[in-house]
Amino acid sequence: MTAAIIDGKAFAEELRARVADAVPGFAAAAGRAPGLAVVLVGEDPASSVYVRSKGKATTAAGMLSLEHRLPASATENELLEVVRLLNADPQVDGILVQLPLPAHIDEAAVIAAIDPAKDVDGFHVVNAGKLAVGDRSGMVPCTPLGCLMLLKEQRGDLSGLDAVVIGRSNIVGKPMAQLLLAESCTVTIAHSRTRALSDVVRRADIVVAAVGRPEMVKGSWLREGAVVIDVGINRVAGAEPGKTRLVGDVDFADAMGHVGAITPVPGGVGPMTIAVLLRNTLVAAHLRQGLPVPEGI
Numbered sequence: 001m002t003a004a005i006i007d008g009k010a011f012a013e014e015l016r017a018r019v020a021d022a023v024p025g026f027a028a029a030a031g032r033a034p035g036l037a038v039v040l041v042g043e044d045p046a047s048s049v050y051v052r053s054k055g056k057a058t059t060a061a062g063m064l065s066l067e068h069r070l071p072a073s074a075t076e077n078e079l080l081e082v083v084r085l086l087n088a089d090p091q092v093d094g095i096l097v098q099l100p101l102p103a104h105i106d107e108a109a110v111i112a113a114i115d116p117a118k119d120v121d122g123f124h125v126v127n128a129g130k131l132a133v134g135d136r137s138g139m140v141p142c143t144p145l146g147c148l149m150l151l152k153e154q155r156g157d158l159s160g161l162d163a164v165v166i167g168r169s170n171i172v173g174k175p176m177a178q179l180l181l182a183e184s185c186t187v188t189i190a191h192s193r194t195r196a197l198s199d200v201v202r203r204a205d206i207v208v209a210a211v212g213r214p215e216m217v218k219g220s221w222l223r224e225g226a227v228v229i230d231v232g233i234n235r236v237a238g239a240e241p242g243k244t245r246l247v248g249d250v251d252f253a254d255a256m257g258h259v260g261a262i263t264p265v266p267g268g269v270g271p272m273t274i275a276v277l278l279r280n281t282l283v284a285a286h287l288r289q290g291l292p293v294p295e296g297i
């Protein structure tokens with residue numbers, strides 16, 4: 001069996017185009033463009049790249065992009081003060097604090113300080129709680145929502161399918177499981193303490209791997225025809241000395257002979273994260289203005 005490769009990059013481009021198409025309608029009704037503020041603390045190279053990409057994508061969609069950069073030495077209170085100012089700024093619809101934060105800052109306290117209506121990451125407990133109780137009015141985390149979009153595009157109705165999510169983070173694993181449950185999948189969350197992990201994974205029609213361990217999931221772990229969504233973005237040594245390459249949590253070449261469809265790394269889930277962020281910002285802007293959210297985004 002040769003697997004279909006799920007083209008997240010192409011799907012993300014389409015979603016970004018749909019969001020951009022809806023921006024002028026919002027601007028005409030609200031008298032302003034939707035606004036997204038991204039806050040970066042420190043100079044982590046990967047985070048700096050993601051923040052720059054978010055800014056460019058926001059501007060390209062016709063939205064207002066605001067960037068706040070604080071030094072790695074910034075205190076928690078200094079960051080909280082920035083969040084307070086952004087909460088009060090009427091031109092800001094979405095606030096995103098880039099993670100991870102330096103170790104001396106309490107991530108949970110910072111997320112808790114963001115106005116839930118502007119929490120386009122969907123990490124605030126109000127939004128996490130809404131997702132858990134099936135209240136669709138909240139913001140949904142970008143990466144899991146992007147994974148769900150790719151899954152539905154590939155498989156259509158997911159009802160009754162067995163899904164295994166490997167990883168239990170608040171950012172990906174838990175919200176992913178909630179989204180799959182809402183689609184009436186039978187959901188298992190596997191993690192570092194799960195016994196006989198390969199046997200658990202082999203039962204699944206859908207596998208979402210979000211553990212951050214390079215190529216951990218092998219082809220023999222996967223059921224014939226399964227749909228595999230690889231959230232891992234791991235930088236490993238390349239073939240040439242001094243060079244690196246990106247791999248996922250799934251051994252892609254090995255999996256290809258077993259599964260029905262799989263996302264590549266790069267070019268799978270990653271681009272969806274930023275596309276969904278734009279979508280969430282547009283949704284937040286409509287809700288804050290009391291406007292109906294456009295169909296199809």
Ligand SMILES: Nc1nc2c(c(=O)[nH]1)N[C@@H](CN(C=O)c1ccc(C(=O)N[C@@H](CCC(=O)O)C(=O)O)cc1)CN2
Pocket residue numbers: 050096097098099100121142143233246265266267268269270271272273274
């Ligand atoms: N506040 C948040 N922080 C972080 C999030 C998040 O959703 N909210 N997610 C990640 C990082 N991230 C966005 O912030 C992100 C990761 C990866 C990609 C992406 O497009 N990856 C490419 C490869 C890029 C490369 O070459 O390095 C791909 O997979 O094709 C976009 C966004 C952690 N922090």
